[in-house]
Amino acid sequence: ADLTISCGAVGAELQLCKEAVEAWSKQTGNNVEVVSTPNSATERLSFYQQILSAQSTDIDIIQIDMVWPGMLAKHLMDLREVLPANATQGYFQAQVDNATVNGRLVTMPWFTDSGLLYYRKDLLEKYNKQVPQTWEEMTTTAREVQQAERTAGNPNAWGYVFQGRAYEGLTCNALEWISSQPEGGLVNPQGDIVVNSPASRAALTLAKSWVGDISPRGVLNYTEEEGRGVFQSGNALFMRNWPYVWALVQSQGSVVKDKVGVAPLPRGGTTGTHASTLGGWGLAVSRYSAHPELAAQLVSYLTSAQQQKHRALSAAYNPVIESLYQDPELLAAMPYYSQLHSILNDGVMRPASITADRYPRVSNAFFDRVHGVLAGELPVDQALAELESELTRIKRRNW
Numbered sequence: 202a203d204l205t206i207s208c209g210a211v212g213a214e215l216q217l218c219k220e221a222v223e224a225w226s227k228q229t230g231n232n233v234e235v236v237s238t239p240n241s242a243t244e245r246l247s248f249y250q251q252i253l254s255a256q257s258t259d260i261d262i263i264q265i266d267m268v269w270p271g272m273l274a275k276h277l278m279d280l281r282e283v284l285p286a287n288a289t290q291g292y293f294q295a296q297v298d299n300a301t302v303n304g305r306l307v308t309m310p311w312f313t314d315s316g317l318l319y320y321r322k323d324l325l326e327k328y329n330k331q332v333p334q335t336w337e338e339m340t341t342t343a344r345e346v347q348q349a350e351r352t353a354g355n356p357n358a359w360g361y362v363f364q365g366r367a368y369e370g371l372t373c374n375a376l377e378w379i380s381s382q383p384e385g386g387l388v389n390p391q392g393d394i395v396v397n398s399p400a401s402r403a404a405l406t407l408a409k410s411w412v413g414d415i416s417p418r419g420v421l422n423y424t425e426e427e428g429r430g431v432f433q434s435g436n437a438l439f440m441r442n443w444p445y446v447w448a449l450v451q452s453q454g455s456v457v458k459d460k461v462g463v464a465p466l467p468r469g470g471t472t473g474t475h476a477s478t479l480g481g482w483g484l485a486v487s488r489y490s491a492h493p494e495l496a497a498q499l500v501s502y503l504t505s506a507q508q509q510k511h512r513a514l515s516a517a518y519n520p521v522i523e524s525l526y527q528d529p530e531l532l533a534a535m536p537y538y539s540q541l542h543s544i545l546n547d548g549v550m551r552p553a554s555i556t557a558d559r560y561p562r563v564s565n566a567f568f569d570r571v572h573g574v575l576a577g578e579l580p581v582d583q584a585l586a587e588l589e590s591e592l593t594r595i596k597r598r599n600w
């Protein structure tokens with residue numbers, strides 16, 4: 202092949218990537234190999250770190266998580282050197298800023314993500330329940346409906362599924378639980394470590410109570426797709442997941458088609474705020490690519506407005522080009538688009554830009570402790586104290 206691109210393989214994204222790459226290959230006559238990757242963003246990062254540290258020429262284009270630019274920048278091309286000067290015109294400035302490290306555009310933003318609460322409209326109606334506004338309300342409703350559904354003959358009914366494996370997805374979930382509590386947070390914008398707090402204690406204590414009650418114990422090993430599997434087969438009332446799930450639960454043949462609603466994630470108590478972790482991915486060209494200009498052309502095609510619109514319409518990947526949020530066709534096709542704006546406003550950033558290449562350590566320390574709590578292996582107070590001292594150690598060495 203002339204080029205190799207490594208795309209994610211969660212939900213329909215590998216298929217979408219292959220189709221777009223094929224279209225470009227036909228147009229340009231270049232051969233491209235598409236390499237798939239593990240579902241867990243954490244495993245994917247280790248894979249890329251190995252390849253890039255070895256300065257391997259095997260992969261030209263890499264799908265980059267929005268928390269990776271700082272740590273991978275030294276291995277990535279400055280796309281400004283190969284793309285037209287107006288390449289990022291019309292993109293959200295925050296996306297371009299996040300993709301720029303020391304003045305170098307190391308990744309082209311592709312789509313943005315935010316955590317959402319998916320719920321079963323039909324079940325809430327059946328049991329005369331409201332979409333929950335707080336985590337406490339979510340817990341009570343989940344428990345009641347789960348019990349009622351089991352009594353009604355579904356032994357596999359569950360209240361809530363989420364990403365509980367010890368990986369980046371759990372960092373995203375736990376950050377939401379904590380940040381939605383009054384005064385809750387992990388690291389504040391000034392870089393102070395604020396995680397050992399009553400807010401975190403309340404959030405983690407409640408989350409721990411879900412496991413084995415409203416969430417199957419298996420949730421301790423769930424990434425995005427395992428939770429979607431349970432929800433899409435009709436066995437969960439609530440699910441925390443990303444927007445891509447919308448297109449799949451609504452697809453032909455889905456057991457829950459037309460039975461699903463989407464809402465902001467609950468607040469922590471009545472004085473908390475809705476919080477939704479911001480995610481999203483871009484496409485980067487490896488500095489070790491033997492064909493950087495050609496690779497940049499493919500990146501430019503894949504991240505074009507036309508492709509972003511297609512991906513939004515067919516698979517619910519949210520564009521990073523501002524004008525697409527006024528596109529009538531997109532507005533008509535995406536019922537939750539009107540809510541998306543406020544959900545994105547409640548967006549919580551992981552502390553990746555502050556911690557740069559130490560971010561994986563920070564995130565690993567966080568998800569490991571949270572996982573220990575959820576698994577019942579670590580008392581909440583001990584987990585938070587350990588986390589605080591570990592983050593302090595990492596910070597002392599300049600993050």
Ligand SMILES: OC[C@H]1O[C@H](O[C@H]2O[C@H](CO)[C@@H](O)[C@H](O)[C@H]2O)[C@H](O)[C@@H](O)[C@@H]1O
Binds near residue numbers: 214
């Ligand atoms: O929404 C589709 C994407 O879901 C995953 O990425 C999101 O979750 C990651 C944590 O698990 C987070 O780090 C990332 O910023 C989010 O966008 C999945 O890893 C992607 O492949 C997928 O496209």
